[in-house]
Amino acid sequence: MSNISPLIDVLFPATRQQVLAVLLLQPDTSFHLRELARIIGSHAGTLGRELDKLTESGLLLRSAQGNQVRYRADRSCLLFEELATIFRKTHGAVPALRAALAPLSAGVSVAWIFGSLARGAEVSGSDIDLLVVGDLGFVDLVRAVHPVQELLQREVNPVLYAREEFLRRLHAGDTFASELLSKPKLLVVGDMDDVGKLAGNPSAAGTPG
Numbered sequence: 508m509s510n511i512s513p514l515i516d517v518l519f520p521a522t523r524q525q526v527l528a529v530l531l532l533q534p535d536t537s538f539h540l541r542e543l544a545r546i547i548g549s550h551a552g553t554l555g556r557e558l559d560k561l562t563e564s565g566l567l568l569r570s571a572q573g574n575q576v577r578y579r580a581d582r583s584c585l586l587f588e589e590l591a592t593i594f595r596k597t598h599g600a601v602p603a604l605r606a607a608l609a610p611l612s613a614g615v616s617v618a619w620i621f622g623s624l625a626r627g628a629e630v631s632g633s634d635i636d637l638l639v640v641g642d643l644g645f646v647d648l649v650r651a652v653h654p655v656q657e658l659l660q661r662e663v664n665p666v667l668y669a670r671e672e673f674l675r676r677l678h679a680g681d682t683f684a685s686e687l688l689s690k691p692k693l694l695v696v697g698d699m700d701d702v703g704k705l706a707g708n709p710s711a712a713g714t715p716g
Contacts, residue, residue: 515597522549522557528598530567530580531591533660537570537577546657566590600624600635603655604663604695611651614643616670617697617705625691634662637695638687640673640705670705677706 515524525547529538540558544551558578561567568581580587596602600620608615619625622636635655639648645667652663666687668676676684688706 515593522547522553523561524598525549526554526557526561527566527590528594528658529660530578531587531594532599534580534582534587534591536660537572537579539575539577543578546660598658600655600659600661601693601695603658604635604637604652607651607655608639608696611641611643611647612696615639615641615696617641617701618695619692619697619702620695621687621690621692625693627691634664635659637663637665638692639665639667639696640670641667642669643667673705674707 519527526543526549529543529546538546540551540555543549543558544554547554558567558569562569562578566581566584566586567578570577570579580591604618604620608618618637618639618641620635620637623633624635637652645665648665648667652665656663668684673684677688688702692702694702
């Protein structure tokens with residue numbers, strides 16, 4: 508798994524990676540050229556040529572809506588599922604949030620995605636619920652995850668607790684804190700040992716999603 512990202516860099520140029528990340532991870536949503544250019548920070552001319560190549564390859568569908576040309580992933584493409592799986596691993600919510608939180612790593616004890624995404628019950632456009640336990644400011648956290656919202660075109664809802672506050676809530680029997688700990692989770696920072704240490708009881712840490 509650790510070698511996937513370098514392999515992707517070899518196989519796909521940067522612009523192609525960025526546009527595929529947006530379209531493959533949101534296959535039921537169509538985008539017009541300038542919208543995609545804004546999301547990935549690319550020049551419209553360069554992106555247009557890339558979209559033409561991907562459409563000609565059969566990976567994208569192109570349709571006209573009024574005076575706009577819109578693009579979306581073609582689910583009937585033979586390689587759609589395989590490519591979508593790869594891009595979920597390399598450009599999905601977990602790696603995107605992990606990269607976004609990296610500059611704040613000194614203040615983050617553990618972080619995980621909870622809710623519908625962790626349960627595997629997400630629908631198109633579902634929000635991403637993110638728990639962060641650590642010593643950092645909420646404004647800094649919101650600023651850090653904002654680019655992920657732009658990239659994935661999904662709202663990120665961060666919940667921040669200081670470690671002591673999270674433990675206090677657990678010991679007080681707070682339902683929300685207990686469910687955060689026991690229900691499915693997608694780990695972004697830390698591992699299940701860190702979650703168990705946070706709980707003070709490894710068996711109470713639930714399982715990853």
